[in-house]
Amino acid sequence: MITFEGVTKQYPDGTVAVDDLHLTVPTGNTTVLVGSSGSGKTTALRMINRMVEPTGGRITIDGQDVRGQDPPVLRRSIGYVIQQAGLFPHRTVADNIATVPRLLGWSKSRARTRAHELLELVGLEPEHARRYPHQLSGGQQQRVGVARALAADPPVLLMDEPFSAVDPVVRAGLQDELLRLQAELHKTIVFVTHDIDEAVKLGDSIAVLRPGGRLAQVATPERLLAEPADDFVESFVGYDRGVRRLSFFPARHLRLRTDVIVTADQTAGEAGALARRLGEPWLLVVDAGRRPLGWVSADALDAAEGRRRLDSLELVGYGHVFTVSTDSLRAALDAAVLSPAGRAVGVADDGTVRGAVAQTELGAAIWSVGGDDEPPARDRAAAAGGAHE
Numbered sequence: 551m552i553t554f555e556g557v558t559k560q561y562p563d564g565t566v567a568v569d570d571l572h573l574t575v576p577t578g579n580t581t582v583l584v585g586s587s588g589s590g591k592t593t594a595l596r597m598i599n600r601m602v603e604p605t606g607g608r609i610t611i612d613g614q615d616v617r618g619q620d621p622p623v624l625r626r627s628i629g630y631v632i633q634q635a636g637l638f639p640h641r642t643v644a645d646n647i648a649t650v651p652r653l654l655g656w657s658k659s660r661a662r663t664r665a666h667e668l669l670e671l672v673g674l675e676p677e678h679a680r681r682y683p684h685q686l687s688g689g690q691q692q693r694v695g696v697a698r699a700l701a702a703d704p705p706v707l708l709m710d711e712p713f714s715a716v717d718p719v720v721r722a723g724l725q726d727e728l729l730r731l732q733a734e735l736h737k738t739i740v741f742v743t744h745d746i747d748e749a750v751k752l753g754d755s756i757a758v759l760r761p762g763g764r765l766a767q768v769a770t771p772e773r774l775l776a777e778p779a780d781d782f783v784e785s786f787v788g789y790d791r792g793v794r795r796l797s798f799f800p801a802r803h804l805r806l807r808t809d810v811i812v813t814a815d816q817t818a819g820e821a822g823a824l825a826r827r828l829g830e831p832w833l834l835v836v837d838a839g840r841r842p843l844g845w846v847s848a849d850a851l852d853a854a855e856g857r858r859r860l861d862s863l864e865l866v867g868y869g870h871v872f873t874v875s876t877d878s879l880r881a882a883l884d885a886a887v888l889s890p891a892g893r894a895v896g897v898a899d900d901g902t903v904r905g906a907v908a909q910t911e912l913g914a915a916i917w918s919v920g921g922d923d924e925p926p927a928r929d930r931a932a933a934a935g936g937a938h939e
């Protein structure tokens with residue numbers, strides 16, 4: 551556990567970068583520091599490994615005041631990842647990763663073995679080991695940066711905007727990798743970002759700093775989106791926080807309709823009768839393997855000759871589907887909003903249709919989530935997944 555106990559940093563020019571910060575970072579959790587530019591995030595982070603010294607208060611790691619520890623020794627027990635990886639340009643990837651193990655006196659061969667293990671852990675190929683940083687993409691360099699920080703298996707990892715220099719797709723991939731690694735390694739991570747979506751995706755808790763280095767709120771992502779403490783936090787998390795909060799509610803509790811499903815070999819007459827009986831404007835057509843083909847409207851069925859098979863009619867695209875077991879209400883809502891029929895198709899893990907849900911029915915489910923309820927369970931996969939493409 552890391553604690554900030556009334557920590558203040560005033561730089562010599564008088565700037566107060568961090569002001570009386572009280573914060574607990576639980577062991578094995580990811581705590582994300584967010585805030586506008588200049589709100590003291592980097593300063594707070596760097597005080598943990600004594601790259602910056604506080605001018606007031608104290609920081610402890612597992613009860614030990616960091617000031618009682620020799621900075622170089624302290625830093626070897628704390629992994630540090632920064633923007634653009636900060637790799638040594640004239641050292642190979644393997645040598646970059648082996649930096650701390652070598653400083654700790656590991657033999658060359660042990661450090662090299664460890665470097666190869668870590669390359670695999672962060673999803674890079676063994677042949678990357680001999681390359682130099684400039685021979686890697688930005689995303690690959692960030693992976694090496696993470697591998698280097700993890701090399702000596704430090705219990706604590708400090709990450710200062712580690713993914714902000716890469717494009718959004720690579721960034722999302724790196725975030726997923728970090729979630730995967732953290733599920734395995736359970737490091738105590740302090741992660742700095744400007745990006746509230748990144749914070750919501752990665753954080754077990756989020757600390758929002760306001761200008762002047764004061765803590766505005768610390769809460770779980772769900773709580774922060776549900777109940778911002780004040781106008782500053784509310785504007786920081788964004789006014790679409792209600793929709794984003796749906797990421798924490800799994801779609802598997804949705805009641806899906808199966809009565810609106812028809813198969814491609816049925817006739818327009820049969821389907822039209824069904825649509826009339828149900829009073830439904832749309833039916834979902836699936837193939838023999840129960841994969842979605844598209845929507846057919848009641849009007850189109852009425853207009854079609856009764857004996858025509860449904861697969862000979864022009865169907866309306868079903869847009870993208872959501873996976874019932876892993877996706878969130880947000881993904882289901884997104885699928886319904888983007889669907890020309892106003893309905894989302896929920897599928898099983900194997901892609902077969904489980905059922906459909908209309909925007910209005912989703913509205914009822916979202917309503918029952920309410921403003922104040924805790925999500926049924928923290929569903930990181932759903933929260934991280936967003937819309938299923």
Ligand SMILES: Nc1ncnc2c1ncn2[C@@H]1O[C@H](COP(=O)(O)OP(=O)(O)OP(=O)(O)O)[C@@H](O)[C@H]1O
Binds near residue numbers: 561562565567587593
């Ligand atoms: N060495 C320094 N000397 C004087 N002032 C500094 C120094 N380092 C940072 N500051 C100031 O302290 C404040 C906090 O800076 P810090 O870098 O911690 O903020 P930040 O939230 O990480 O910002 P950003 O998101 O832009 O990286 C800013 O006003 C900054 O200008």
